[in-house]
Amino acid sequence: MDKRIVIDPGKCDGCGICELVCAAGRSGTWHPALSRIKVKKDPIWSLNLPVVCSHCEDAPCGSACLMNIIDKDYSTGLTLRVLSRCIGCRACQVSCPFDACTYDYRSEKVVNCDLCEGRAPECVSCCPTGALRYERAEYFGEEKLKAAARAAIIEEAEPVPDKDTPGLKRSGGVK
């Protein structure tokens, strides 16, 4: 299975660098609105949730598209669009359960993350906290499970990766 952008919201601090870098890299200008990865914020809680196209197996956007231009590329597993025929109706946006696609108001078309055309995704390489990772999705869960299992058995185990951020070390131990 191919790699995907894997998100750990607990590590996202809301800096917005991913949005600016994605917009610059894929739409040629720096503005968060033109980014294909979006950080959903609840400011009163300083909660930050990065959202990006998950390239769903059975993509709702594919069914919703009136022009039938959204399709799975079966070699990469990515949900891709033929933008030249997009009419900007935004039915795909409405159907997406994660609000993970982006309306480009300049071209009046809807775009989604394409993992930087198969190169290493820019957002991942710029994320300062490790909230975004580019890896096989099943490995991400495995790490957390292993750490939790270790912690349950061994008293002096390392803290669960949840709270580990580059440059950040909390006082260790799981209570």
Add this chain to the structure above:
Amino acid sequence: MELYGYGGSILEIDLTGNKVKKRVLTPEFARSGIGGIGFNAKILYEELPKGADPLGEENILVFGVGALVGTPYPTASRTEASAKSPLTGQFGTSNSGAFFGLQLKAAGYDALVIKGKAQKPVYVLIDDDSIAVREAGDLWGKDAWETIDLLRARHQGVEVALIGPAGERLVRFASIENNYFDGWGRTGLGAVMGSKLLKAVAVRGSKTIKPFDPRIFIEKIKEGRALIQSASSYTAFCQYGTLNATIPYGNFKATSAHNFTKGTLPDWDKTAGKQVVDEYSDRHVACQSCIIACGHWTEIKEGKYKGVKVKDLEITPVMSYAATVGLDTEPTIKATELCQRYGVDLVSSGGVIGFAMELCQQGLLTREDVGYDLEFGNDDAAFKLLEDIVYRRGLGDILAEGVKRAAERLGKGRESAIHVKGLELPFIDPRGRWSTWTLGMLTNIRGGDFLRCRNPVENLRYNENKYDFKKERFGFKKPMYDALDMPDDLKKKAIDLEEDTVDIAVMSRWAEDLINLFNAIGICIRPPVLEKVGPTALAGAYTALTGLKMTPEELMKSAEKTWNLMKLFNLREGENTSEIRFPERYYKVPLCEKVVDEEKVGRVLEEYYKARGWDPVTTIPGKEKLRELGIEEI
């Protein structure tokens, strides 16, 4: 000519006639001030009439966005707000990060200038080219958090700069809040907004800035990131932010404990030590484009203050409320929330409450005067008084004027009014620790505060005051000296490697200009940035972004020019040298057997003025210096 990297215009709103004007940002204007505080100083110096009433219609409030804001340059989030201060009567200014600056710039504006006065409470809505002045009758009277809830529900995606009840009631140290958890705190800018009947500025923008040379600019961004991450203070600062400093200052006996009477408090390490972050915080919060994320989300989960939640437990409220007022950890966190809701400066409000408490302790204020018992450490009384101050009730009405005026109005307590030029002093107690920071509290153009003289080699490892107030211990080895981005000849004068000392007068002058540059270009002054990112890195980034070629020397000259403009502003508004002194207590009352030697500090000040090219006696900038900086006096 198209300007790269900038929003492109300066937006001017005159609330008296609801007139909106957009001035094109010219390359000359851009080069002259760079952005942020540089734009503010130029506009206020040239356009604010001498003798204007800070709470009157003629005062002008300017928000200047930093030049690098809107890009992923690390920590490029900062916006400066400035006006004539109701507290000091001189140049009032404050700087804030979070996300306001990006939206204002994305709307197309590098500065927002607010003039005049509305007829009834209003708020301004900026949505790209569309500018609306709307009625705020239903918002007036609400606290800042309630107001933000309403405005964000009404206008999706806006960032809000606003006042709370303190600004509405012209409390002289009212703040302008920047969304829920940040703010332009010092010098009473909130009262300026309140006097204009302006409740809030809500802004959202969809335009994009265009870098002149994207490829090189991205290289500069990577360079900036690498620099910051290599800073000696990076890891510690990510972990505990500003709370790294609380225990050291306690050890130095240099906190503001009990209104600068004690140096430190018995359980200080337990109340205010950095380990407190581990107890209350579970995640980081960043400002726009920041790679440090010094904010630690803080929540109180049980007890008297259950449910209180704020973005950060920061040294500023910890010093003002845990030290000055003597509160425990949880009431200090609550104080943060209260000050953000009320829209009042954390430092000044703590200082004013501490002032009142000391007067009660001395018997100069009685239970009758206050209305209730008021003593250090009593959180219920402190919060009651804070509310009285914000709503100007009883004694609160006098205290709302700031410690300087309160002492004058009361006819007593002058010795307990801890301020310089009317601005309440934050920690550090200079009797406990003398450094560039403490000299900086005297030389700061906005009054008693050290945030404008933070220097790149500051550290808290030593506290030896054996240099007659002229020097402080450098405390680093040659690699740090070599890496410091400072012109060689100046570096030799500033740091003596053999003696392991820093010359305070020389370093202060450089540090002030450097901080001005940071505040113009829009990056953060936190230690990891200040240590590593200097004029050379910034010149590269600025030139690549804007296409306006600036050398590191030219950038620093622009920053120095801004500092001089603010000094001329102050002189024009009547600043005199007798104001440039500490509270009498620092000179006369020993703390741990130490006092500040006024004469010796006077000599260091003279060295500083000479380094600046100012007359060492009158402090007036010399004609040659003004000519060198291209300033035409008004």
